[in-house]
Amino acid sequence: MKIEITGDKVSLDITGTYTAEELSKLIQQIGGARGQIAQDPPTPEGVEMEAVLRPSWYTEFNPLVGMHQLCFHNNLGWQAFLLSPQDGASLIHFLAAQLRQLCDAKDAIAAAEAAHSNSGNPNDGPGSGLVH
Numbered sequence: 001m002k003i004e005i006t007g008d009k010v011s012l013d014i015t016g017t018y019t020a021e022e023l024s025k026l027i028q029q030i031g032g033a034r035g036q037i038a039q040d041p042p043t044p045e046g047v048e049m050e051a052v053l054r055p056s057w058y059t060e061f062n063p064l065v066g067m068h069q070l071c072f073h074n075n076l077g078w079q080a081f082l083l084s085p086q087d088g089a090s091l092i093h094f095l096a097a098q099l100r101q102l103c104d105a106k107d108a109i110a111a112a113e114a115a116h117s118n119s120g121n122p123n124d125g126p127g128s129g130l131v132h
Contacts, residue, residue, distance in 0.1 A: 002014075005033055010033045052072075055074075057069070061088070066082060066084040066087065067085070068080065069082075
């Protein structure tokens with residue numbers, strides 16, 4: 001296996017047979033090479049990504065370093081992130097705000113469904129052709 005970086009290009013010679021563990025190491029090395037040449041946008045808008053539905057995750061807190069967050073990607077394996085205490089607090093605040101929005105949305109949906117089912121109009125059911 002050979003990885004060379006020249007300017008903004010990476011040359012790879014990875015011919016061979018690899019175990020899952022060896023592939024994980026190779027992915028990390030290729031990711032390191034990408035990191036040296038990439039000029040990623042400040043936000044992921046417009047970037048194609050493969051999302052993982054309900055990934056496994058693990059987190060632990062170290063008061064000296066911060067929050068160590070790991071997420072498991074089916075194709076890439078464990079991906080680790082180290083967040084400072086301030087960034088960890090910001091993430092927790094953001095996730096709590098999203099949770100409140102989700103709960104508010106669920107409450108609104110439940111209220112709308114209750115109002116709909118209590119309307120007493122027999123034409124107000126599913127398939128009635130009315131926009132609700």
